[in-house]
Amino acid sequence: MAAPKSFINLVQQLSILPGVGEKTAERYAYSLLEREYEEIEELSKALLEFKKNIKNCSICGCLTDNETCDICEDKSRDTSTICIVEDSKNVFFIEKTKKYNGLYHVLNGLISPMDGKNPEDLNISNLVNNRISDDIKEIIIALNPSIEGEVTSLYLQKVLEKHNVKVSRLSYGIPMGGDIEYLDPIMVSKAWDDRKVIS
């Protein structure tokens, strides 16, 4: 005799979460038993609301509950700078640093021929065709320093070359708290190239 149907069904459904196998899903299900009905209802509602409301901003591609995102709508931001990132996660993360007050452009992916991801699969044409004007003074490329990130950076650099706009990228370097002898040689050589005169 196995567990009740509603239990087995929930375990199966919870297994769609990344890294959640049968054991973890069962642990989740047992823990939900201890919760009030209202709490489960809230979770159930949050899932539906999330899936119903969330979309990509029609300007920058970032996640938003509206047609355009709060950042694109914010008139107090510096509209002369655009920071290009891989996904919305990066936007929310950079926002936490409070370092940057410009606009973003979310590619929603990186070029990766191995995974069948070509430039036309990314949110690039909207950037080039609709967002770059004489008002834009700088484009900051803030992609991960992976192979896919480098390839995408180079591609963007080429595409943006035709436009009269300054293009920069984040500096590569030794991460704070990192130990030089444990970094991989490519990282160190990148930090070498990006070295900064200090006196």
Added chain:
Amino acid sequence: MAAPKSFINLVQQLSILPGVGEKTAERYAYSLLEREYEEIEELSKALLEFKKNIKNCSICGCLTDNETCDICEDKSRDTSTICIVEDSKNVFFIEKTKKYNGLYHVLNGLISPMDGKNPEDLNISNLVNNRISDDIKEIIIALNPSIEGEVTSLYLQKVLEKHNVKVSRLSYGIPMGGDIEYLDPIMVSKAWDDRKVIS
């Protein structure tokens, strides 16, 4: 500027799962973005159905979608044996071994004065008052060999003494694949006491 409301709300709601912090909840939320609306709907529904339907069997205390569980309702089972376990998880696990064809009684907890769990908080009176009759030939105590498990075992032993019924417990021993020198001494001494004559 932070993430959209529906996103933040979902992350918050997912954090009620055990061991799920903000980072993991965010990972779950991003992964749900890639899923079809129908899949999220299924998950959302499974949560509600689970919480609505699941209850404890009025006879043995095991989780069930009905008033009484499939095991208690199964006329082909041996109704002369009752196996006492801590929770429903144990029932489903023992069922997987296909070793046992009797009935169960789920305590839904163990005696633990430290956590304010006394005998009257467990599903014991229903066992003693309603389930033990002359038809019951054996009661098998299958509790974890923890301090709480031992205390509960001893308590049950005392309560069941007054009834004319054979009471047994699972044997303690070296787990298959275990290494004697890495077991704790109490475990080894228990295995010593439960040793079996083999020739």
